Amino acid sequence: MRILIVSDAWSPQVNGVVTSLQALISELRGLGHQVKLLSPADFRALPCPSYPEIPLVWDLWNVGAAIRDFQPDCVHLATEGPLGWAARRWLSKRGLAFSSAIHTRFPEYVHARWPWIPLRWGYAFLRMFHRPSQAVLVTTERMRDEFAGWGFKRLLLWRKGVDTQLFRPRVRLPNPAAPVFLYVGRVAPEKNIEAFLALDLPGEMRVVGDGPQREALQAAYPQVRFLGYQHAQALAEAFQQASVLVFSSRTDTYGLVMLEALACGTPVAAFPVAGPLDVLQAGVSGVMNEDLQTACLGALTLDRTRCVALAARQSWRASALEFLAQQPLLDGELCMPALAGLEPVHDLAN
Numbered sequence: 001m002r003i004l005i006v007s008d009a010w011s012p013q014v015n016g017v018v019t020s021l022q023a024l025i026s027e028l029r030g031l032g033h034q035v036k037l038l039s040p041a042d043f044r045a046l047p048c049p050s051y052p053e054i055p056l057v058w059d060l061w062n063v064g065a066a067i068r069d070f071q072p073d074c075v076h077l078a079t080e081g082p083l084g085w086a087a088r089r090w091l092s093k094r095g096l097a098f099s100s101a102i103h104t105r106f107p108e109y110v111h112a113r114w115p116w117i118p119l120r121w122g123y124a125f126l127r128m129f130h131r132p133s134q135a136v137l138v139t140t141e142r143m144r145d146e147f148a149g150w151g152f153k154r155l156l157l158w159r160k161g162v163d164t165q166l167f168r169p170r171v172r173l174p175n176p177a178a179p180v181f182l183y184v185g186r187v188a189p190e191k192n193i194e195a196f197l198a199l200d201l202p203g204e205m206r207v208v209g210d211g212p213q214r215e216a217l218q219a220a221y222p223q224v225r226f227l228g229y230q231h232a233q234a235l236a237e238a239f240q241q242a243s244v245l246v247f248s249s250r251t252d253t254y255g256l257v258m259l260e261a262l263a264c265g266t267p268v269a270a271f272p273v274a275g276p277l278d279v280l281q282a283g284v285s286g287v288m289n290e291d292l293q294t295a296c297l298g299a300l301t302l303d304r305t306r307c308v309a310l311a312a313r314q315s316w317r318a319s320a321l322e323f324l325a326q327q328p329l330l331d332g333e334l335c336m337p338a339l340a341g342l343e344p345v346h347d348l349a350n
Contacts, residue, residue, distance in 0.1 A: 001033045003327070004072035006063075008081030009103075010039035013054065014209070014229050015186060016256040017103045020160055021078060027320035036070050038063070038083060060086035067091070074099070074327045080106060080129045092132045097328040100133040101158065102126065102147060108251040112190040123150045134328040139254040140278040156326045161316035162259040167236050169265035169308050174243045179203035179300055182242035182266070184235070184257045185249070187211035187226075195271075196248040197221045199293050208238050239264035244299040247276055248292065255279060258286070262311035265304035269295035285310050 005025065009017040021037070028035045043062060045055035063086040067075065075091060077084045077100040084100070091098050107122025130136045130152060137158035138144050144155045174180055181201050185191050188211040197205070197217060205224045207217075218226045230238050239245065245261035247270040255275045258268050262279075268286035270276035280286035285307045287298035 001324075002071060002073045003028060003033050003035045004038065004067060004070050004075045005035065005078055006038045006075065006083055006087040007078035008040060008057070008083045009054075009079050010037065010041060014231070016160075016252075016254065017078065019256055020103070023161065023163065023316040024320055024323060027316050028324070030317075031320065031324075036072070038066055038087070040083065042066065043083070057082045057086075063087050064090040072330070074329050076100070076323075076327065077133070078103065080126065085129065088129065088132065091330075096330045097134045098132075098330075099135040099137060099327050100130050101137040102130070102143070102152075103139075103253060105251045105253055109190040112251070127151055135326045137323070137326055140274070142274050142278050143253050146274065158323050158326060159314070159319055160254060160256055160259070161314045161319040162256070162263045162311055163316060164263050164312055166232065167239060167260045167263035167311075169263075169304065170240045173265075173304065174241060176243070176300070179243035180206060180241055181244050181246050181269075181296055182206045182208065182238060182261075183246050183248065184208045184238065184261070187214040187217060189213060190249070190251055192248045192250055193217065194248075195292055196246045197224055199296065201293065201296055203243070206238070206242070208235065235260075236264060239266050242266045244269050244296055246270075246292070246296055249275065259311055259314060262307040265308050267299040267302040267304065267307050269299040271295075281310060 005021065007021055009015060011018060025035050025037060040055040040057050043057040044059045045057045047055060060082055063083065067087060067090060075098040077087055077098055106126055107119045110117055110122050111119055134154060135156050136152055136154050137156055138147060139158065139160055144157060147155055179202055183193060183196050187193060187209050207224055207226045208230045210229050214226060239261045245266050245268045247255055247258055247268055250271055250273050252275040258279045261268055262285050268280055269292065270286060270288050271290060272288040276286065276288050280288060282288055287295040289295040
């Protein structure tokens with residue numbers, strides 16, 4: 001199959017969307033498919049106001065030619081940014097089918113930054129983007145039900161995975177007398193990171209990640225170690241050294257960092273909201289409580305070996321196969337029948 005993925009989020013950005021797509025592309029290629037990614041790296045872009053690490057493509061008139069030149073069998077729109085909108089318009093104008101995904105709670109993120117913008121406006125924007133999609137992929141059954149309540153159609157599951165070769169436990173366990181509480185993710189308002197930083201916890205508090213709030217929060221909480229972005233083995237070591245991962249977000253649709261932490265044997269403390277409720281097994285791999293301090297201290301008592309065992313059940317290969325099963329060909333037929341036979345190439349010249 002020739003599979004085209006269109007994403008406004010890509011390296012060097014560090015977030016769950018990029019991690020998921022990198023793993024997906026690697027697995028799809030390992031299964032023998034030809035995969036092309038259209039990202040801001042292929043176009044001209046400007047930094048997003050207030051979030052400069054996110055590029056916004058502006059020469060969108062070139063998107064159609066890029067799709068046509070690759071001659072894909074199926075197209076997946078991973079994000080609702082300028083690239084996603086341009087590809088959506090080009091495909092819809094020609095009556096070609098595509099899939100899309102909801103990776104983030106965009107309306108909540110916008111509302112966190114600009115509280116005067118109602119959530120319903122954000123959801124209206126999302127519905128408009130995903131309306132022509134033949135398959136709108138979401139990570140959990142809980143999110144499928146929630147988005148269905150907002151009026152979304154054709155919602156299908158695409159569960160995520162974890163790289164257990166990179167994220168794995170180490171023999172030397174964290175010192176229980178000097179616990180390390182770790183946050184991993186963007187340092188931005190929508191992540192609710194101050195709910196963690198303001199806690200009075202024993203031991204050490206660390207933050208791995210960067211974002212628009214880092215400078216202000218680093219000045220406000222000098223007792224916390226801000227380590228910036230960490231990648232690959234360095235990120236795995238950050239999880240391994242931690243006693244507890246503190247997941248402070250109330251708006252994430254999933255939270256891949258929780259799976260990565262569990263694979264390293266690190267239990268999670270979180271609020272009892274969508275994301276943690278879908279990833280964690282209460283009292284086994286994490287503690288969820290509206291009192292985040294209670295959750296953090298409770299997570300210290302959990303068995304790290306059971307965390308590893310739970311994370312080992314979720315591979316990226318299984319995730320990639322589930323993704324494939326949901327993809328429509330450009331003519332609207334499901335692509336799975338084509339996987340065992342000839343691979344059609346569509347004429348996109350018009």
